[in-house]
Amino acid sequence: MTITLSPVELTQELIRFNTINPPGNEDQICEYLQGLLESAGYECRKIEFAPRRTSLVAKIGSCSTEKPSICFTGHVDVVPLGARAWKFEPFAGVIQDGKLYGRGSSDMKSGVAAFVIAAMSMAKEAKAGPGITMIITAGEETGCEGAFHLAASKEILEFLGPAGCFVVAEPTANEPLLGHKGAYWLKASTDGITAHGSMPERGENAFYKLAKAALTLEQFSFDTPPHELMGQGTLNIGTAKAGLNINSVPDSAEMTLDIRTVAGQSHSHIYGCLCKALGPTVQLDTIIDIEGVFTPSNNPWMEKVFDHCTNINGIRPVEKTVSYFTDASALKSAIGNPPTVILGPGQPEMAHQTDEFCYVNKIEDATLLFCNLIADWQNS
Numbered sequence: 001m002t003i004t005l006s007p008v009e010l011t012q013e014l015i016r017f018n019t020i021n022p023p024g025n026e027d028q029i030c031e032y033l034q035g036l037l038e039s040a041g042y043e044c045r046k047i048e049f050a051p052r053r054t055s056l057v058a059k060i061g062s063c064s065t066e067k068p069s070i071c072f073t074g075h076v077d078v079v080p081l082g083a084r085a086w087k088f089e090p091f092a093g094v095i096q097d098g099k100l101y102g103r104g105s106s107d108m109k110s111g112v113a114a115f116v117i118a119a120m121s122m123a124k125e126a127k128a129g130p131g132i133t134m135i136i137t138a139g140e141e142t143g144c145e146g147a148f149h150l151a152a153s154k155e156i157l158e159f160l161g162p163a164g165c166f167v168v169a170e171p172t173a174n175e176p177l178l179g180h181k182g183a184y185w186l187k188a189s190t191d192g193i194t195a196h197g198s199m200p201e202r203g204e205n206a207f208y209k210l211a212k213a214a215l216t217l218e219q220f221s222f223d224t225p226p227h228e229l230m231g232q233g234t235l236n237i238g239t240a241k242a243g244l245n246i247n248s249v250p251d252s253a254e255m256t257l258d259i260r261t262v263a264g265q266s267h268s269h270i271y272g273c274l275c276k277a278l279g280p281t282v283q284l285d286t287i288i289d290i291e292g293v294f295t296p297s298n299n300p301w302m303e304k305v306f307d308h309c310t311n312i313n314g315i316r317p318v319e320k321t322v323s324y325f326t327d328a329s330a331l332k333s334a335i336g337n338p339p340t341v342i343l344g345p346g347q348p349e350m351a352h353q354t355d356e357f358c359y360v361n362k363i364e365d366a367t368l369l370f371c372n373l374i375a376d377w378q379n380s
């Protein structure tokens with residue numbers, strides 16, 4: 001079929017939907033993408049995790065266990081504009097000097113546009129082959145809510161079928177990333193007994209217990225060896241609070257822990273280690289539990305991805321991982337644990353910035369790159 005829209009024009013169209021999260025309101029952009037994909041022969045399903053919080057999945061071709069699909073994912077929500085004024089209207093999709101400006105231009109409507117156009121132009125080949133699947137999510141920026149909800153839906157996973165390889169089109173300036181860290185956020189709380197501040201001996205100060213726990217955590221070290229590329233996991237205490245007023249003994253205290261894990265570290269194992277180190281006075285509750293993702297560079301499909309990137313970029317990419325997390329953590333195991341690359345046209349340093357932009361030529365390059373990956377997969 002002839003596609004009337006270029007990937008750059010589609011990025012502009014997508015930027016014009018205001019999907020700032022919160023509130024997100026991803027329903028209209030998904031409706032629009034569904035229309036486009038259906039016109040190219042794709043079968044689509046929508047799924048909502050809350051009113052107007054719509055994610056979209058699409059498929060074409062076999063998409064079976066014998067012939068698993070190549071799967072692409074991207075989120076369509078964006079972060080708020082921030083306090084600083086924008087020089088370029090954030091929802092207009094202005095192009096100037098080879099740069100396309102707008103909220104989400106890099107993170108990551110350009111990535112979604114590139115794989116949607118690539119998938120549309122390769123629809124015929126994919127229909128006769130293993131196929132293409134796409135997972136376009138809502139609510140990524142606030143903790144992958146859309147992806148987790150979708151990954152828990154048997155109906156959606158059955159519809160998609162297993163994937164044989166997985167492209168996460170987050171902003172990487174078309175450099176393939178082998179993986180990313182996991183995020184494990186916990187709340188640690190302690191209890192005490194309140195009393196008048198002038199008679200603290202009658203109470204039990206919850207804050208002292210919490211402070212001791214904080215100092216224990218400062219010395220905490222992970223018992224797993226560091227990862228070859230990602231290094232070691234980290235732990236930081238982000239917030240702490242206790243007490244209602246100066247003249248009372250606080251009877252409760254809590255702090256939040258931000259743990260970033262590397263591939264191979266099990267979150268449940270870390271939970272066990274923390275419970276042991278902190279003892280029964282400290283209660284731990286999970287806030288976010290997103291495991292890390294990693295595919296080694298000697299994986300045969302990853303080698304091909306590196307070759308294609310070398311062709312497009314003109315230089316061989318270096319082996320890299322990143323510390324931020326993506327929807328891959330929520331989706332990878334749900335679609336059969338395929339080799340996974342994080343690879344998209346956006347500029348990583350422009351994500352969440354004022355006057356966010358994406359280079360126009362990178363959007364075109366990414367579309368070609370994705371077409372090549374699709375062609376390879378259909379012929380393999």
Ligand SMILES: [Zn+2]
Nearest residue numbers: 075107108170
């Ligand atoms: Zn993103």
